[in-house]
Amino acid sequence: MTVRPNVLVIQADQFRWDCMGAAGHPDVETPALDALAGDGVLHTEAFCALPVCTPSRYSLLSGQAVHQHGGWTNRSTLAPGIDTFPRALRRAGYRTAAVGKMHFTPTYLDVGYDRLVLAEQHGPGRYDDDYHRDLRAAGLAPVVDLLDQEESLRASAGPAYWTTYGTGRSDLPEEWHSTTWIGERARRELDAWTGGGGQLLHVSFVKPHHPFDPPAPWDERYDPAALTVLPGWAEAIPEQDRPYANEYFGYDGLTEAALRTAMAHYYATITQLDHHVGLLLDGLRERGLYDDTLVVFTSDHGEYLGFHHLLLKNGPMYDPLVKVPLVVKYPGTRAARRDTSLVSLIDVAPTVLAAAGVAPSEPLPGRDLADPASSRRCVFAENRRGPAAFMARTATHKLLAYDDGALDAFYDLAADPYELDNRIADPACTRLAGELRGALADWVMYDTPTPVHLDEHAPAVDAANVPSPDPARRAEHRDWFAARAAEAAAHPDFAPWRG
Structure with a gap:
């Protein structure tokens, strides 16, 4: 009997395609991801389907473009009847689980994972998930993240937040930072893997999504003055990009010094993430499971990081935003290869299913990346945020x-x-x-275009850690965190933002 390969999908959020040593970055340290690329294929021309979190994630799961699956916004639901690679693997007998940021509506939406252990950041999911329940039980609130992500709290962040573009040290100790929490719980899931194959784990980190807030001591990892400003930086916003000058922050005032500080903290969150990726992969190696596991690393979208004098992700689909890192290590082989053909995140689903020997329920528009004939002349993306x-x-x-x-x-x-x-x-x-x-x-x-599909009452995972959809419960949870954030922000010693 042939042993079915295990599947480990590792996803970051807002990770620029070139911010890995294996991709040729001059400064950022990513030894674990570099080693993974050394055992597999580094796709240097990979693109997301839509440079916004939830739509891109639904495309990765379903293998469909956004105009096909209808999940146009961060507040959308994968429509019933749309298959996903986790569902297909589960039907084939795989044990399926996911840990970290999924960004679904409803929060614990059943897309094919038997078990969801969630750490959310944006929207109502923060007040449903496992991570924030654990934080609250410990008497902790992620104040820096709350002030950056919750619109009602941003005004209390203080002047330094705006001049530093929200970059600084996390107020949480390292052991409670989302990257550590996700990494540790993902290792617990891998510890339950057996040697018989047929296991899927999707690990999705919140970082390096803004705020760029690595915990101590990671925040001191990079010297801003020693960093190389990336190609495409402009001293002023080009006229073509003036409509995006005040997206999330006012970027007219972005100086090279402020950009360097943002870069230092962005890279620190990446290196911290890479450390936890290394622990995951080391765990597989120690148990003899690494060679029999398909490992995919990618991100939902990129980050400008100074390109055209912009930061974050709101604006035109320039390459730093729409390109993503993509590394695929196939089961049974170790061979470093760089692939410069045009690929898309919709190719992940057919690639996973082909490696597992599972046929999709219907033909998918993406390609199996292991197939030499999978190259395409043209790759597409779309966006309905702002001008379509x-x-x-x-x-x-x-x-x-x-x-x-x-x-x-x-x-x-x-x-x-x-x-x-x-x-x-x-x-x-x-x-x-x-x-x-x-x-x-x-x-x-x-x-x-197809309309946004939203169903807050869509079927959720049936598990003990899934909270009730009671609005009063969510509101009470939200108010607790808001009070802790306001109290911390008003304290004279609260100074996480650093220029």
């Missing part, structure tokens, strides 16, 4: 098409890798731009 936008990208050119055609952009990436010269009106580019418009039209009729 669609991306068609080849290895050398990119079209951004908006519902307002006056915003359309076309970039020759070979000559203009930092996407500063919009040549949409250049007659020399008319033919190529037209070809990409045609490819988009074949991909989706983007002027008639």
